[in-house]
Amino acid sequence: MVRVLRALPVPLALVAMIGLAGAVLGAVYADPLLTRLVLGAAVGSVGVSLAARRLPSWLVAPLSVLALLGYAAVALWFTAQRADLPGSFGTVAADAARNGIPRLLTALIPVEPLPDTVIVPLVAAWLAGLAGAEVGIRSDRVLLGLTAPAGLYAGALYVVGPNADPTPWLTVAFAAAGAMALAAGGRPARLDGGPADPAAELAPGVRAALRARTLAGTALGVVVVLGLAALVAPVVARQVGTTPVDPRRYVQPPQVDSLDENPLIRISGWALNPDQKLLDVATVGSDRPLPAGEPAGTVPPIPAGDDEPEVEEESDVVPPRRIRLAVLGDYDGVTWRVGGTYRNAGRVLPEPESLLGAQAVEQVVQRITIDSLTGRLLPVLPTPREVTGARVAYDQESGTLIQPEGLTTGLSYSVASRVERPDYGLLPSASVPSGDAVARFLRVEPGAPEQMQQLAAQLAEENGSPHARADAIETFIAEHYRLVADAPSGHAYPNLNFFLFGPSNGGGQRGTSEQFAAAFAVLGRMTGLPTRVVVGFQPPAGGGPVRGADALAWPEVLFDDLGWVAFDPLPKPNTRPKPVEQDFKPPPEDPTPPPEEATASPEATPSGTPDPAAASDRDGGLGTPVLVGGGSGGLLLLLAGLATLVVGLRRAQRRRRLAEGAPAQRIAGAWREVTDALRLAGRPVPDHLAATEVAEHARASLPGAAGPGPDAGTTPDRAGGLRPAAPPVDDLAALVNLAAFAPGSATDEQARRAGELAVAYSAGLRADRPWWRRVLWSLHPGPLRWRR
Known part of the structure; x- marks a missing residue:
């Protein structure tokens, strides 16, 4: 019994060190469940190693892994049931195993304990306990065995990063547990029945020599430790006040496509299909204001499982509230965008990063069933606080929700929302924030x-x-x-x-x-x-x-x-x-001064005879030949002036589009050159097409677009020769999407390339027209007034 008690400090220290790593990581979780699961993994892994101490060492690892699978299955089932996740257990477990690491590093803080956010810490804790027990206890290499819990603790600190308050007492406790394990490991009491101190069986001379070498090694170790402390301490001290690195900056959060980044462009499509059923909405229970003293974050319970909620009768409900699909806060002159960063979230959502003051709120629970609505955006009543029945990612600033896997017909979920009730009587005197x-x-x-x-x-x-x-x-x-x-x-x-x-x-x-x-x-x-x-x-x-x-x-x-x-x-x-x-009365333009009246009398001809034109004027007007000739010449001059003006304005328009403004504006200008060219060629672009579809339409409008031939890089001209083929605009379409949905990332080189593609394409399209169409192409005033 004494030997057993003397051998317990090392296993207990291992369990404590792994549990402390779980406590560090649990600081970014919504509740202490993760810490308890990690502690359970530590107890299980160390316990399996102790129970199998009499078995061959090669058999311990397989037994421990089997126990890990059982423990992980129980933990995943429990967290899935607790969060009321949809899908079978096999589907949930496979998804957690496949996406555990990225979901953990992209989850919204505080992280809710879900199968995909607990699987990685749980497995890491179990493996650390297995390695520590086998190396530190079975092989009597305590210092080496502590490296696994130390690595787990360091990993927990790194994952937490700057997202939790520092807890130095956990580090102190971790160091104390490690010191206890090292101290107990210096006098091992073996659990296999052998002597507590093998040196006691040696001869006195050998024993003295062994102790001398031990003391010398200990002294050398102390010197090395002190030297390392002297070298490392200043470096560590300088890092105490710095902000830790957040590993989430290296992991890309869930992304959305252009239709979800800017669903505003879908309004016209829905308006043209007014009878298309998108979703079903049912209000569960009764709306109720929060009682006095109830915290604003409290949400009413959502009916779970297969119980059908009771839907309010129409006479009992307040006027219908609008369901929000997305909040678009960024505008670059071309498109409105959500501009959000979506983080994987659990059932309970954190408070939005609101700029509001104190508001009266009501709690509303709705059941929403998706029909033909597509994309990833999840329609909810603002502001959502709890979602069951769907896995979500959340932009905390705008309150926009997405389902990363995409919406499917039949998807049904419940949303508890906090509906704010501002006092609109304060609006006339309210100010707006700035900064x-x-x-x-x-x-x-x-x-x-x-x-x-x-x-x-x-x-x-x-x-x-x-x-x-x-x-x-x-x-x-x-x-x-x-x-x-x-x-x-x-x-x-x-x-x-x-x-x-x-x-x-x-x-x-x-x-x-x-x-x-x-x-x-x-x-x-x-x-x-x-x-x-x-x-x-x-x-x-x-x-x-x-x-x-x-x-x-x-x-x-x-x-x-x-x-x-x-x-x-x-x-x-x-x-x-x-x-x-x-x-609307715009400011009047500066008036044009009237022309000066002619006061000079008609001049005589050099010969002294009267000017015939002047004579005709004095007789009552211009003669018929002069009137006809002057009128035709004036009309021709007018038409020539108009043609020159149109050509000049068209050239100035192209120069503004391709050479002025930010790169994103110049790329958009190049795109307008292409769409204008298609319209001039009699191939206008339908309004509903996306950029890639417009590129396909433009490619089909090129001469010789039926398919590649032996002279794929050339096109027969009207004289029978070959000229270079106009380039397709697929690359330009990609640049347009980049400029529209990530305008800050467009470069001057990309804008220059877009201009070259647009000019080359327009020239190639124009070159295939008859000569009279090419003349009208340059003189057509349409691009100056066409809606873009």
């Missing part, structure tokens, strides 16, 4: 059309307070523009300028909620209001199917102490829009 925290919501990119700036200045000049400016913009847009379902998609500066000021009989002053919301948001930023655009759905009262006609976009303005307040710039039903010119 770095809201800079992205105030940014107006260069290149805004002059007319938009004039309209914004007019609305701001007439309305002083932030709410008055927002209300004026809302009223102006609602009263002067028409909501239609067949308006093409687009919300770049040129699109919005055409929407606001284009001729009403030529497609202008009409749009979907995409243009209404985007125009409000841009005009709001021009007047100093922090704005963003939200894409979502208006479900029917009492719940039910949500169809394409229910999709819409709306703008929001951020107010101090009130948060994001939604505005509705859509026109009221059954109202006729007022003419824009009636209320």
Whole structure:
């Protein structure tokens, strides 16, 4: 018994050191379950090694791995049931084993203990216990055996990084446990029945020599340790006050494609398919305000398992609330984007990085079932706090949710949301925030059309307070523009300028909620209001199917102490829009001074005889031959002047597009050159095509596009010779997508390359036209006025 008690310090120290590593890692988890699971792994792995101490060493590792599989299966089943994850246990376990490391490093902090976020720490803790027990206990190499728990502890510190408060007492406890193991290992009491001290059986002389060598080795070790401490201590001391490296910076979080980064462009497609069923919504239970004293983060329980929730009767519900699909806060003059960083999240979501003051809130639970809605964006009622039935990733700043695996028909999940109830009576006197925290919501990119700036200045000049400016913009847009379902998609500066000021009989002053919301948001930023655009759905009262006609976009303005307040710039039903010119009065241009009146009398001819023209004028007018000749010459001069003007303006337009502005703007200009060339060639681009589809359309419009031949790099010209073929625009389409969805990453070299591709393609397309078409190509004024 004494020998057994003397042998316990090393196993206990191993268990304690591994458990402390779990405590360090548990600092970034939402609850202590991870720490308990790691401690259980430490006890299990060390216990298996102790129980199998009499078996051959080669048999211990397989037995321990089998025990690890059993323990891991129980832990994964428990965490999956606890989080109510969808899918079978085999699917969940396989997904956890496959994605454990990336999910752990991309999970939103605090991390919820899920199968994929506990599997890696659990396995690492078990293997550290196995290695430490086999090396430190069975082989009596305690110092070497402690390297495995030490490596686990260091790994836990690295994974936590700067995301938790420092806990030096854990490190002190870890060092103390290691020192206890080393001290106990100096006088081992073997558990296999052998003598506690093998040196006791040796002769006295040999024993003395052995002890002398031991003392010498100990002294040398102390000297080495002290020397290393003297060398390493200053380096370690300098690192005490520095911020640890976050390993998450090296791991790419879940990504979304262009349609999910900017779902605003999907509004027009849904509007054209108003009967398409996208999802079903049912409200579970009753809305209730939070009782006094209940924390704002409290969420009501969500019915779990297969129990069908009771849905509210229509008479019991409040007016329907809009379901949010995505929040778009970044605008670069071409496209609105979410601009979020999605982190894998558990069932309970953290508080959003809100800029709000204290708000009255209600708790609402909804059951949402996906039908034909595609993509990764997860529709929810803002602001979600708990999600069951779907694996999610979360952008904490905007509150946008995605399902990384993508939406599938039949996916059903429940969402508990915190619905804020701001006091709208405070709006007239509310101010708007400023500074770095809201800079992205105030940014107006260069290149805004002059007319938009004039309209914004007019609305701001007439309305002083932030709410008055927002209300004026809302009223102006609602009263002067028409909501239609067949308006093409687009919300770049040129699109919005055409929407606001284009001729009403030529497609202008009409749009979907995409243009209404985007125009409000841009005009709001021009007047100093922090704005963003939200894409979502208006479900029917009492719940039910949500169809394409229910999709819409709306703008929001951020107010101090009130948060994001939604505005509705859509026109009221059954109202006729007022003419824009009636209320928009741009500053008058400087008047042109009238020409000076001719006062000189007709001059005589050098011969002294009267000028015939002057004589005719005195007689009552020009003669018929002079009138005809002068009129024809003036008409020809006028036409030549107009042609010269168009050619000059076209060249200036191309120069502006390809040589002026940021790289992203120049790439967009090159793309407009290509689309204008296709339109001039009689092959206009349909509005619904994406960039890659436009590239395919452009490739099919090239001469000889039927397929590659022996002269694939050349094209027969009209004279029968060969000329270089126009290049396809696939590379240009890739640059357009880069500029649209990652504008800051476009380079000058890429913009130059885009311009070269656009010019070469346009020239190749033009060269295949008849001579008279090539002349009209250069003189056509369309590119100067076409909507882009």
